[in-house]
Amino acid sequence: MTAQLPVNQHRSYARAVPKPEVDQTVPLQLSVDRNSPVPLYFQLSQQLEAAIEHGVLTPGSLLGNEIELAGRLGLSRPTVRQAIQSLVDKGLLVRRRGVGTQVVHSQVKRPLELSSLYDDLEAAGQRPATQVLAHTHVPATAEVAARLGVGEGSEVRCVERLRLAHGEPMAYLCNFLPTGLLELETGQLEATGLYRLMRAAGITLHSARQTVGARAATPAEAERLGEPAGAPLLTMQRITYDDTGRAVEYGTHTYRASRYSFEFQLLVRS
């Protein structure tokens, strides 16, 4: 099924509260395949997202109203709304009652993801490497037990790693995991990131609580990361939960502040 969607372009102008102004209409090719196993609303939202990404739907442009769009595609209005809503949730579209649905103006990227240092480095073309400094089972200290929700003194897995990029140390990672959660080989830990291994083991990561701070490096930390003594370090502690709410990982990480910073996109909850 295929439809030509007229898109009303909007040219913004300097003003405290800009009003939408309709300038022209651009045809937008949309279609859904009812024989596909992909849900119809998802097909539509992906096409709209691609159109926004590729600039076919320009920032500020108005989508046609939902009823007409549904009619053109042969879908019901709730289905079209579901597609649009998913993009509103991603921050790509804004709805205004009595006005319409507009493409957001800014270069909004992705909402914050549960970031993996390994993936971040790889995406930045930094060729990450990992040295496993220690991989043991230890009794949980009071702090670790509280974070992981296990009994104090019960056995937990402890992994200490040094993450490098281009052969230079970037961060020191210390992680604790409940025993029995997954099999972990030291070789695997040197080849990829912890989150990938957990996902591959069938663990569905759901949420995490993070604390980011800074402090001066101790002599041992400075030595480990190749920084001068007293250099500023970026610190991150994180507890990660799976979809049943169990804590599946507690980590204490220190990053060379001269080499790394956290960047993320926030959406204001409405």
Next chain:
Amino acid sequence: MTAQLPVNQHRSYARAVPKPEVDQTVPLQLSVDRNSPVPLYFQLSQQLEAAIEHGVLTPGSLLGNEIELAGRLGLSRPTVRQAIQSLVDKGLLVRRRGVGTQVVHSQVKRPLELSSLYDDLEAAGQRPATQVLAHTHVPATAEVAARLGVGEGSEVRCVERLRLAHGEPMAYLCNFLPTGLLELETGQLEATGLYRLMRAAGITLHSARQTVGARAATPAEAERLGEPAGAPLLTMQRITYDDTGRAVEYGTHTYRASRYSFEFQLLVRS
């Protein structure tokens, strides 16, 4: 309208992949007021959220199925689904096809909000105060112009503030705003936070891009914040956008790492 909702309690046990186990049933009081202007799905989601918050719905417990719940409350299934979905989006519930809807196990708090240092301090009972060090209009440097999406050299508002708690400096805040966006009195800036003033001026904050890092304090910065020279500082840069996608604020902040850290909750996008 009132209904008794039976809740199947779930007792978890140590296991790599825990299965739900039904132990007992707890009645849950739910009702909706059809004469209220508050949407029905919202009334329901608020009551469910309160029940989770207060421990009436315990972590791991199963909600009854959607059809039955709809019948008990005299609502349609899509309305009940909308209520449940909003809590799933908040990370409070998890749905599993063929199983049911469960309360998440962990102490998941709020998803990440666009944080305001002023509000954070106030919520922590720290009695925040602000010193306005400068409040001027200046030509935009290339960096500020790029961040705010205005022409280089065009006039922008510049605000420099020192944020204190209990009379102690906590952070140095330097912000740039497009001119004409809102009226700002120095007195207002000393009484509350910038975000509150922007919201009060009718600006709908929508998203922000943040970078968090660390570095050693310069002598001037150390002096300003009452830290020794070379002390580690936590730095944050932020561009905030409104719902039309315009950049409405660009800020460069430095925090005393000994006094402040960022804490936030992440939900893994699914």
Next chain:
DNA sequence: TAGTGGTCTAGACCACAAG
């Protein structure tokens, strides 16, 4: 096989914004 959530329809009425 039975029960669950996932998806979808074809309507309806209302609240809000704009002209």
Next chain:
DNA sequence: TTGTGGTCTAGACCACTAC
């Protein structure tokens, strides 16, 4: 007044899970 999104209904069929 007109048009938009916001909410709601009463069904339907399907996919997945557990027994």
